[in-house]
Amino acid sequence: MTEYLRKVQYYETDKMGIVHHSNYIRWFEEARIAFLDECGMPFEKLEEQGLVSPVLSVDCKYKTPVSFGQTVKISAEIKEFGAARFKFSYIVCDEKSGAICAIGETSHCFLDSTGRIVSLKKKNPELCSFFEKLITK
Amino acid sequence: MTEYLRKVQYYETDKMGIVHHSNYIRWFEEARIAFLDECGMPFEKLEEQGLVSPVLSVDCKYKTPVSFGQTVKISAEIKEFGAARFKFSYIVCDEKSGAICAIGETSHCFLDSTGRIVSLKKKNPELCSFFEKLITK
Amino acid sequence: MTEYLRKVQYYETDKMGIVHHSNYIRWFEEARIAFLDECGMPFEKLEEQGLVSPVLSVDCKYKTPVSFGQTVKISAEIKEFGAARFKFSYIVCDEKSGAICAIGETSHCFLDSTGRIVSLKKKNPELCSFFEKLITK
Amino acid sequence: MTEYLRKVQYYETDKMGIVHHSNYIRWFEEARIAFLDECGMPFEKLEEQGLVSPVLSVDCKYKTPVSFGQTVKISAEIKEFGAARFKFSYIVCDEKSGAICAIGETSHCFLDSTGRIVSLKKKNPELCSFFEKLITK
Numbered sequence: 001m002t003e004y005l006r007k008v009q010y011y012e013t014d015k016m017g018i019v020h021h022s023n024y025i026r027w028f029e030e031a032r033i034a035f036l037d038e039c040g041m042p043f044e045k046l047e048e049q050g051l052v053s054p055v056l057s058v059d060c061k062y063k064t065p066v067s068f069g070q071t072v073k074i075s076a077e078i079k080e081f082g083a084a085r086f087k088f089s090y091i092v093c094d095e096k097s098g099a100i101c102a103i104g105e106t107s108h109c110f111l112d113s114t115g116r117i118v119s120l121k122k123k124n125p126e127l128c129s130f131f132e133k134l135i136t137k
Numbered sequence: 138m139t140e141y142l143r144k145v146q147y148y149e150t151d152k153m154g155i156v157h158h159s160n161y162i163r164w165f166e167e168a169r170i171a172f173l174d175e176c177g178m179p180f181e182k183l184e185e186q187g188l189v190s191p192v193l194s195v196d197c198k199y200k201t202p203v204s205f206g207q208t209v210k211i212s213a214e215i216k217e218f219g220a221a222r223f224k225f226s227y228i229v230c231d232e233k234s235g236a237i238c239a240i241g242e243t244s245h246c247f248l249d250s251t252g253r254i255v256s257l258k259k260k261n262p263e264l265c266s267f268f269e270k271l272i273t274k
Numbered sequence: 275m276t277e278y279l280r281k282v283q284y285y286e287t288d289k290m291g292i293v294h295h296s297n298y299i300r301w302f303e304e305a306r307i308a309f310l311d312e313c314g315m316p317f318e319k320l321e322e323q324g325l326v327s328p329v330l331s332v333d334c335k336y337k338t339p340v341s342f343g344q345t346v347k348i349s350a351e352i353k354e355f356g357a358a359r360f361k362f363s364y365i366v367c368d369e370k371s372g373a374i375c376a377i378g379e380t381s382h383c384f385l386d387s388t389g390r391i392v393s394l395k396k397k398n399p400e401l402c403s404f405f406e407k408l409i410t411k
Numbered sequence: 412m413t414e415y416l417r418k419v420q421y422y423e424t425d426k427m428g429i430v431h432h433s434n435y436i437r438w439f440e441e442a443r444i445a446f447l448d449e450c451g452m453p454f455e456k457l458e459e460q461g462l463v464s465p466v467l468s469v470d471c472k473y474k475t476p477v478s479f480g481q482t483v484k485i486s487a488e489i490k491e492f493g494a495a496r497f498k499f500s501y502i503v504c505d506e507k508s509g510a511i512c513a514i515g516e517t518s519h520c521f522l523d524s525t526g527r528i529v530s531l532k533k534k535n536p537e538l539c540s541f542f543e544k545l546i547t548k
Contacts, residue, residue, distance in 0.1 A: 010444060010454070011296055011437045013289035015342060020285050021192040022166070025159040026422050033421060043421070044480050055158040057198045065191070068289060069455050147307060147317070148300050148433055150426035152479060157422050163285045170284060180284070181343050205426060206318050295466040296440070299433040328476070329432040335468045 001077040001136055002035040005095060008070050018065035024102050025058055028090050031076035032106070035088070039134055041127075049124070050113040056085065060104035064094075071095040077136040083121045085109050086131065138214040138273055139172040142232060145207050155202035161239050162195055165227050168213035169243070172225070176271055178264075186261070187250040193222065197241035201231075208232040214273040220258045222246050223268065275351040275410055276309040279369060282344050292339035298376050299332055302364050305350035306380070309362070313408055315401075323398070324387040330359065334378035338368075345369040351410040357395045359383050360405065412488040412547055413446040416506060419481050429476035435513050436469055439501050442487035443517070446499070450545055452538075460535070461524040467496065471515035475505075482506040488547040494532045496520050497542065 006027055014020040036042055046053065066072060073095045080087040085107055092102040110118040120128040143164055151157040173179055183190065203209055210230045217224040222244055229239040247255040257265040280301055288294040310316055320327065340346060347367045354361040359381055366376040384392040394402040417438055425431040447453055457464065477483060484506045491498040496518055503513040521529040531539040 009437070010440055011288060011294050014285060015287035015289070015291045016189055016191065017289045018191075021195060022159055022162040022285055025162055025195075026420070029159070029421055042480075052153055054153065054155075054202070055199060057196075058158060058162075059194075059196045061194045062192060069453075146300070147303055148425060148431050151422060152424035152426070152428045154426045159422055163283070166284055179343075206316075290463055290465065292465075295469060296433055296436040299436055299469075303433070326427055328427065328429075329473060331470075331472045332432060332436075333468075333470045336466060339465070 001075055002031060002038050004031040004034040004074045004076060006030065006072050006074060008066055008068050008072065010068055013068050016065075018067055021060070021062060024060050024062070024092060024104065027072070027074055027092065028058070028060075028076070028088070028104055028106055031074040031090060032088050035076045035078075041130065049127075051110050051118065052113075053108045053110050056107045056109055058104065058106050060102055062102050064099055064101045066092070066094070066101050072101060078131065078134050079105070079136065081128075081131045081135055083119050084117060138212055139168060139175050141168040141171040141211045141213060143167065143209050143211060145203055145205050145209065147205055150205050153202075155204055158197070158199060161197050161199070161229060161241065164209070164211055164229065165195070165197075165213070165225070165241055165243055168211040168227060169225050172213045172215075178267065186264075188247050188255065189250075190245045190247050193244045193246055195241065195243050197239055199239050201236055201238045203229070203231070203238050209238060215268065215271050216242070216273065218265075218268045218272055220256050221254060275349055276305060276312050278305040278308040278348045278350060280304065280346050280348060282340055282342050282346065284342055287342050290339075292341055295334070295336060298334050298336070298366060298378065301346070301348055301366065302332070302334075302350070302362070302378055302380055305348040305364060306362050309350045309352075315404065323401075325384050325392065326387075327382045327384050330381045330383055332378065332380050334376055336376050338373055338375045340366070340368070340375050346375060352405065352408050353379070353410065355402075355405045355409055357393050358391060412486055413442060413449050415442040415445040415485045415487060417441065417483050417485060419477055419479050419483065421479055424479050427476075429478055432471070432473060435471050435473070435503060435515065438483070438485055438503065439469070439471075439487070439499070439515055439517055442485035442501060443499050446487045446489075452541065460538075462521050462529065463524075464519045464521050467518045467520055469515065469517045471513055473513050475510055475512045477503070477505070477512050483512060489542065489545050490516070490547065492539075492542045492546055494530050495528060 012019045012023045073093045075091045079089045087107045090104045093100055110120055112118050149156045149160045210232045212228045216226045224244045227241045230237055247257055249255050286293045286297045347369045349365045353363045361381045364378045367374055384394055386392050423430045423434045484504045486502045490500045498518045501515045504511055521531055523529050
């Protein structure tokens with residue numbers, strides 16, 4: 001699990017005075033990339049192997065609004081890793097109080113450079129087992 | 138139901154060459170606001186009555202990537218309207234081919250100016266029945 | 275000259291209650307692309323010829339804040355078109371009152387597919403004279 | 412002078428494969444806010460005194476494109492501080508090589524809570540001299 005700290009930016013707020021809900025989806029991406037960096041498999045390394053991993057779905061439940069001046073901690077982890085799909089889950093907390101601000105999930109697949117879905121188990125079993133070991137149980 | 142047309146913007150693409158997934162959440166908002174405009178209850182009118190309606194959850198499933206140069210049609214409708222919560226659903230299609238690019242949902246509540254949850258049924262039954270009539274069956 | 279209409283989006287506002295200043299730079303791009311579309315030389319057509327035109331500089335002066343609910347009219351035109359550089363200028367007005375909200379400029383060059391600066395006069399004199407005719411005098 | 416480090420985010424890239432030019436304007440804001448934090452006068456403190464400081468103009472010259480995977484260092488400083496206006500300047504470098512990616516400027520004023528321009532020299536001479544001491548000579 002990665003705990004990614006993120007200061008709220010002014011340009012992320014909207015006229016309600018709080019962070020616009022679309023930005024949490026971007027925070028999830030930041031935390032996911034930090035997760036891959038930390039476990040030694042950065043995004044760039046995947047791209048070098050001709051793999052991209054588009055987002056198949058996102059889901060976010062907003063619990064407490066986040067304001068400018070706050071720092072959030074985004075905990076990201078791999079929850080499932082199947083033959084053709086994998087899932088990340090996220091918890092966004094206020095860094096100071098620990099109060100949960102939002103929870104979410106994204107699901108992904110791997111595509112090769114021609115845009116075709118890749119079964120990592122077949123194409124790159126080593127990379128596949130690397131990811132399987134990262135699943136939070 | 139509102140059918141909202143939207144040209145893809147260059148700044149909405151990412152280095153994969155397609156629209157970044159976070160932007161669909163913003164398109165949902167645009168379509169939702171267009172929906173409220175069309176049915177004569179624009180956002181500004183709700184705000185004048187001291188009501189804001191934050192997003193409680195979003196959900197999006199991505200089917201086909203969207204590229205710069207495309208125009209999408211976002212169909213938005215109210216699916217549920219309960220005492221304290223309501224739901225919108227969305228279908229994003231390519232305008233020309235009609236191919237489905239993404240489907241999604243958002244859920245919302247009403248807050249008054251002090252930030253407290255409002256039961257529209259109690260506080261403003263007229264507005265409540267106005268929305269109930271808009272539900273797509 | 276192109277007159278591009280644009281409804282302000284909720285997600286473009288910030289906690290000051292007005293459109294965040296960075297979004298005007300995106301509006302300039304939208305108006306520039308609409309300009310190229312209108313004069314029959316859409317961005318995609320330039321890309322087909324292996325040309326991209328990155329932004330070399332932007333400049334924006336903010337006159338009157340813009341709020342959610344407003345529609346702005348962005349007037350875009352080519353102001354200079356030299357051998358290696360060209361300039362667009364923009365005026366952002368409130369659609370209803372005509373009040374000027376902002377004025378700006380962007381400058382650009384052409385790069386080929388290898389990322390090298392292209393002198394359009396040498397490489398594609400026809401396209402060059404096409405653009406020269408569009409300059410607002 | 413503040414030296415603000417910033418990892419490039421995936422969602423900040425566009426289909427040219429580089430950071431979209433509008434995002435530099437947001438980085439300037441991040442660096443400006445970090446500057447105010449560091450010198451003990453955070454944005455929130457200004458807002459508590461009923462002051463907001465909208466952006467009057469931005470200017471950015473792009474030198475070298477920035478890509479996903481890079482970290483940039485944004486050096487921000489106050490360049491002028493007059494009765495009714497002040498200016499920040501920015502240099503964006505690649506953290507590793509030190510190569511200059513962009514340079515820019517923003518100018519600002521102070522408004523009170525009713526939206527009127529404030530002469531800080533008259534209204535709050537202490538705060539005014541605080542800022543004057545921060546000017547880089």
